[in-house]
Amino acid sequence: MMNKTLIGFIKKELIQTLRDRRMRVLLFVMPVIQLTLFGVALSNEVKNIRLAAVFDSKDTVLRDIYERSIAGKWFIPARSATQDPYTLIEADDADAVLVPPPGGFTRALGRGNAQLQVLVNAVNVVQAQSIEGYLQNIVQDTVRDDLGLTPPVLPIQVSTRVLFNPELKTSVFLVPGVMCMIMIISTMVLTNMAIVREKEMGTFEMLISAPVSRSEVIYGKTIPYVLLGMSNVPLILAVVVFVFQVPMRGSLVALFIAAFAFVCTAVALGTLVSTYCRNQQQAALAGFLFNFPMIMFSGMMFPLENMPAALRWLAFFDPLAHFMGLLRNIMLKGGEIDYVATHIFYLAVIAVVSIVASFRRFHTTLE
Amino acid sequence: MNTFVWRRALAVARKEVYHILRDPATLGAALVLPVFMVVMFGVAIEFNIKNVALAVNDADNTQSSRRLLDTFDSSGYFLIHDARSPHDAITEVSSEKARAALIIPPHFEKDLFAGRGAVAQILVDGSDNSTVGPVLGYVGSIQMLASQRIGDFNQTLPYDMRTRFQFNPELNSRWFVIPGLTVVVMSILSILLTALTVAREWENGSMELLLSTPVEPLEIIVGKLAPYGILGIIAVVLVYIIARTVFGVPFVGSLWVFGLGALLFLMTYLAQGLLISVATRKQTVAMQLAMMTGYLPSNLLSGFIFPITSMPAFFQYFTMLLPARWFMQIARDTFLKGSSLLELGGPFLALSAICGLMIFLAKRRFKRDLEP
Numbered sequence: 031m032m033n034k035t036l037i038g039f040i041k042k043e044l045i046q047t048l049r050d051r052r053m054r055v056l057l058f059v060m061p062v063i064q065l066t067l068f069g070v071a072l073s074n075e076v077k078n079i080r081l082a083a084v085f086d087s088k089d090t091v092l093r094d095i096y097e098r099s100i101a102g103k104w105f106i107p108a109r110s111a112t113q114d115p116y117t118l119i120e121a122d123d124a125d126a127v128l129v130p131p132p133g134g135f136t137r138a139l140g141r142g143n144a145q146l147q148v149l150v151n152a153v154n155v156v157q158a159q160s161i162e163g164y165l166q167n168i169v170q171d172t173v174r175d176d177l178g179l180t181p182p183v184l185p186i187q188v189s190t191r192v193l194f195n196p197e198l199k200t201s202v203f204l205v206p207g208v209m210c211m212i213m214i215i216s217t218m219v220l221t222n223m224a225i226v227r228e229k230e231m232g233t234f235e236m237l238i239s240a241p242v243s244r245s246e247v248i249y250g251k252t253i254p255y256v257l258l259g260m261s262n263v264p265l266i267l268a269v270v271v272f273v274f275q276v277p278m279r280g281s282l283v284a285l286f287i288a289a290f291a292f293v294c295t296a297v298a299l300g301t302l303v304s305t306y307c308r309n310q311q312q313a314a315l316a317g318f319l320f321n322f323p324m325i326m327f328s329g330m331m332f333p334l335e336n337m338p339a340a341l342r343w344l345a346f347f348d349p350l351a352h353f354m355g356l357l358r359n360i361m362l363k364g365g366e367i368d369y370v371a372t373h374i375f376y377l378a379v380i381a382v383v384s385i386v387a388s389f390r391r392f393h394t395t396l397e
Numbered sequence: 398m399n400t401f402v403w404r405r406a407l408a409v410a411r412k413e414v415y416h417i418l419r420d421p422a423t424l425g426a427a428l429v430l431p432v433f434m435v436v437m438f439g440v441a442i443e444f445n446i447k448n449v450a451l452a453v454n455d456a457d458n459t460q461s462s463r464r465l466l467d468t469f470d471s472s473g474y475f476l477i478h479d480a481r482s483p484h485d486a487i488t489e490v491s492s493e494k495a496r497a498a499l500i501i502p503p504h505f506e507k508d509l510f511a512g513r514g515a516v517a518q519i520l521v522d523g524s525d526n527s528t529v530g531p532v533l534g535y536v537g538s539i540q541m542l543a544s545q546r547i548g549d550f551n552q553t554l555p556y557d558m559r560t561r562f563q564f565n566p567e568l569n570s571r572w573f574v575i576p577g578l579t580v581v582v583m584s585i586l587s588i589l590l591t592a593l594t595v596a597r598e599w600e601n602g603s604m605e606l607l608l609s610t611p612v613e614p615l616e617i618i619v620g621k622l623a624p625y626g627i628l629g630i631i632a633v634v635l636v637y638i639i640a641r642t643v644f645g646v647p648f649v650g651s652l653w654v655f656g657l658g659a660l661l662f663l664m665t666y667l668a669q670g671l672l673i674s675v676a677t678r679k680q681t682v683a684m685q686l687a688m689m690t691g692y693l694p695s696n697l698l699s700g701f702i703f704p705i706t707s708m709p710a711f712f713q714y715f716t717m718l719l720p721a722r723w724f725m726q727i728a729r730d731t732f733l734k735g736s737s738l739l740e741l742g743g744p745f746l747a748l749s750a751i752c753g754l755m756i757f758l759a760k761r762r763f764k765r766d767l768e769p
Contacts, residue, residue: 185548
């Protein structure tokens with residue numbers, strides 16, 4: 031299979047792609063910069079919440095609640111231009127406001143019917159949920175301490191332990207996701223556009239009339255992008271492990287096999303999509319049309335469990351979902367052999383199906 | 398010589414419109430994409446974690462332990478299935494068959510009746526951060542509920558805390574995500590299509606041809622960009638209509654304010670797309686650059702999903718350079734809060750400044766490359 035024609039073809043393709051200095055930067059430098067950037071910037075832990083509380087000097091419990099919140103790592107004081115809690119939220123001066131009952135929270139506690147109201151800006155749903163959770167705990171602890179209540183001993187306790195990522199570091203969870211996202215852009219989209227470009231320029235017809243076989247054209251057009259995609263893996267992986275300290279508990283070999291399967295699948299899908307596109311504009315749009323759901327079903331931004339069951343099976347067709355699962359499983363959990371083998375197999379199935387389909391499409395569209 | 402003639406700009410625009418119409422696939426994709434994305438998101442996105450797969454090993458198998466399981470089950474957050482041994486339960490977590498493992502030791506009921514406090518253990522998969530927090534929260538409240546139900550525990554807190562969620566009282570995830578989608582959809586269409594369309598003229602060599610005609614550079618730009626601007630506006634209108642009618646997202650603000658924000662954002666990204674295409678002159682490079690500078694930041698750094706306030710201080714300032722961040726705020730605030738133009742003064746000022754800068758840069762670069 032590896033004859034001279036094919037090798038020449040691959041060389042030409044690599045030279046053509048890498049000859050452009052900007053393309054080299056985009057392919058090798060940008061992924062590393064982006065991974066670092068997003069890895070540092072993104073976090074799903076809600077922090078820096080601007081908290082305000084309306085209390086007078088006699089309301090000691092509420093003051094304690096406020097001070098304890100600020101002393102913790104989640105809240106910062108809001109710049110309160112006004113005393114009206116609704117205006118504070120409305121004018122975006124605070125994200126949450128503690129509102130005591132008339133006469134103060136401390137006195138109400140003494141009367142035995144204390145009601146503490148919390149106003150939360152819920153434009154961001156995720157943030158609002160976290161704020162409520164944080165405040166519930168702080169208020170409970172403070173009230174107990176101030177009133178001298180001992181925390182009750184529950185007759186039934188569920189002790190919790192977090193496996194694989196006990197400190198709940200966000201980077202451990204997010205960085206593999208970002209890595210997948212960046213890799214799919216530089217494999218699937220690139221392959222797709224490179225092939226369509228050839229079609230648009232009319233050079234594809236030339237190739238067909240040249241003494242090369244159809245399979246040589248297809249392999250010659252895909253193998254270079256598999257190579258390019260794979261050359262990105264050690265680079266990105268180094269950042270993931272050394273900069274972000276994501277543990278690497280499984281075997282490197284398993285990880286590279288998984289990455290190889292993923293890159294092949296992405297390139298194969300890119301090839302298949304390219305047979306449907308006539309110009310690069312279409313190819314780019316198609317790239318997005320596929321990219322967005324892929325990211326969605328991969329579980330990077332939203333937990334897959336939450337999707338309606340009627341849609342969840344779609345994740346099976348999403349190479350990104352398989353790769354994301356593989357990456358996390360191998361890096362964080364050491365790679366459970368059954369799981370790794372199954373999902374690499376699924377990736378291979380998607381790759382083979384798309385390549386076979388591309389062959390058939392080339393057949394019908396070109397000859 | 399240097400006068401701007403609308404007729405000539407219109408002629409270029411008309412040619413571009415023909416070009417778009419001649420290629421129904423592109424047009425279709427450009428219009429289907431936003432609809433598809435909103436529907437997908439509207440149907441599929443739910444931030445309240447449910448259906449957490451829980452592998453259970455109940456070594457006690459008594460009435461009390463079964464009632465504890467029942468409490469987990471009836472909470473609606475967990476999907477329970479049995480595991481043969483504690484070890485099996487943990488293996489299920491590491492092979493992604495379960496998100497958490499619950500292990501009830503053999504002496505659970507005995508401990509409970511002896512008043513020693515019965516302890517069960519739950520192990521949560523930390524590799525998916527987004528589920529851990531909520532799951533730990535659920536476990537806390539289940540522990541309380543089970544104590545009351547099974548252990549006859551009744552100590553209530555001496556106060557009552559009520560949370561009022563302003564602007565989205567029921568914490569509907571769709572209200573949060575869909576207004577933000579207008580930003581993402583527009584950023585894809587505007588920056589990408591313009592980057593490609595102008596880059597193609599260079600690639601095909603037809604730009605030189607176009608320039609040798611009496612059409613002025615500025616007329617070419619306006620003519621080429623206007624149709625894509627209109628396409629972007631149509632996309633926003635589509636998203637708006639679906640959001641309002643299909644998913645019932647409220648819109649309490651002023652449409653004028655939202656529209657003005659959308660227009661400014663669109664112009665900024667059209668200019669950025671133009672800048673990319675002039676700088677790259679090649680569609681493959683333009684596409685990668687548009688993805689990297691337009692699409693990923695507007696998806697990840699605009700506050701669409703990941704809150705900006707949680708970012709390290711440097712990045713909070715950095716996001717101020719991104720037009721998507723400002724339009725995200727305008728879109729969400731006009732949809733849910735009903736903010737007026739005055740209240741959104743900051744975002745509008747910032748967006749206008751970035752827009753002006755982008756147009757200036759694009760124009761200068763375009764001129765420099767064209768006029769000998």
